[in-house]
Amino acid sequence: MHLRIIQRRLASIQNNLIRTYKYQSKVFGFNTQLKTVGNTEEIEKILRDYNQARQANPHAALLIDAYRKHGHRLAKIDPLGIILNTSIPELDKNIFTVDFHVENEYDARSLFGLSTEQSIPKTKDDWIRQLNETYCQSISLECEHIESDIERLWIARRFEQLRTSPTISSDIQQRISEQMRKCETFDQFLQAKFPTLKRYSGEGAEGMMAFFDLAFKQSAQLNIENVIVCMPHRGRNNLLVCLLNYPAATMFRKIKGKHEFPKELKSTGDVLSHLYTSTDLTYDGKTLHVSLIPNPSHLEANNPVAVGKTRACQLSLKDGHYADTDNVGRHGDKALCIQVHGDASFAGQ
Template sequence: MARTIKSSFAENISGEWLESLYTRWQTDPSSVPDDWRHFFSGFDLGSGQELQGRNKPEHDGTSSLKLSGVQSLIYRYRSIGHLQACTDPLSPCLLEHPLLSLANFDLDLSDLDETFTTRRFLKPDATLREVRETMQETYCREIGVEFMHIQDPEERQWLIDRMEPCRNRPQVSDDERLNLLEKLHEAALFELFLQRRFPAQKRFSLEGGDILIPVLDAVARSCPQAGISDVILGMAHRGRLNVLAHIMGKPYENIFAEFRDAFAVGFAGDGDVKYHKGYSAERTFPGGSLHLTL
């Protein structure tokens, strides 16, 4: 026989009415019926709140609404802040996205210096001004980040913990900056050379996505320091030749020979196109060596 599950006595009670009753109890416990008085006493006891000497509610309805608005504002910046990011140097920057306006969260400029509980945002409590400035500088400047589609909460929090404290401006040494610039130039000049030297050949250019090379290079450099000795990459056609040259270390002459079909007499291969081929190499970085396979 199926068990009958009894509904909670508060299941169908209006939330607004219950809130008003709770506020009355906080102001004057004798103003509510005994059963509700016992209920609220147990509720606060269970949450560890001190009841002695309380003469008025800790938060009124307005402050609760504003606190909820601040929490929603933080979530909104993390979700769509990238829509306001100034990533196009040829277009004027958007000063404020309509969906990030304070008015959408029942907040206004008079609340900027109010302190709110912010839970996992940098510190337990912060003013609205601090929250807004941090979110703007983290998600709405030259770097746009779209990550809230990630389903794993721990993965999302991992990204948040690395972006918000530094406001997406990590400390990078001059040597690291020069290396990033060098890899970016290598990627761009490689594509430019292939376009001019072999204009009629299919190659699946990385143009427009050149940043992939310095990003992969930075990941590869960090692997030995993290105790990683082997990395296997899998990727599509686009940019594969550039990755072979600048991440895997495949010699330029070998790549260009495939464009010219310049192979030694008697050379036997699988006949596959150049942008399908893989490669394996041992790379040495300041932190150690790394075996790479594509």
């Protein structure tokens, strides 16, 4: 009798815990009916074609999976050439002993991200050559931590398609050149006027400015309203002054050690590399609000704050799961979080 009572109590506690974390209907902040990524029918078709191609070409699918999971370990990312991995057990050719041919072009494009300009690999050796050129060069990708099958497949395919150089219009080339020259000029000015300043310059990473500019522009074109950015020290001041409208005079005043607040206020500022701002940028007539959050000395403290602020924006804008109506909107339609890590890993940090 007592055992049955205990079992019932345990079952009741278990049900309460399940109800806390798993909902079968819409609740505030979690809408099971909300479409998460793109068109549902289109997603189902992509996954169906992908699974059919895997069943028809199992050996090719296993080879592609192996490179998507482990190809980054053979990438040539050491610019000094000290560490050169030439082989790993997971990609040993002796594992993939069965020769195969992928004759169906549609199957090949379902399995692997091939652009229209790329020829279709057919034999095992062709596929190994293609995969090595994609995943084992100076740039690679590892995305196995992504839980969603369609998201993981999408980002892998997009990376694989980028192996062919995309066509960049002259207008975009000019825009990229302008942003990089601004960044370089800013560093040269600080070097000339404040030679002893520890400024964490953007020298050698000027391409970062082009990335941010194009990311902000595309965000505005997609009607995103808020972008929250967290990033390391390196190149931070360049981004603030050259792209985010931070007054250069204010930064120079701080560098010179002058007061940042009225003298009657007992306040102190933070170090130069922790500056932050919020500003409105305009692209093609559309306004985008960009927030660069205050920078801590350790990036692991930066990331959750940026995610939390993005979630707060989604809540206030009724974006994604916070939408009032069912089946309207997607995650990130109005608010986007961009997290940038530093290059300290090169120094073993």
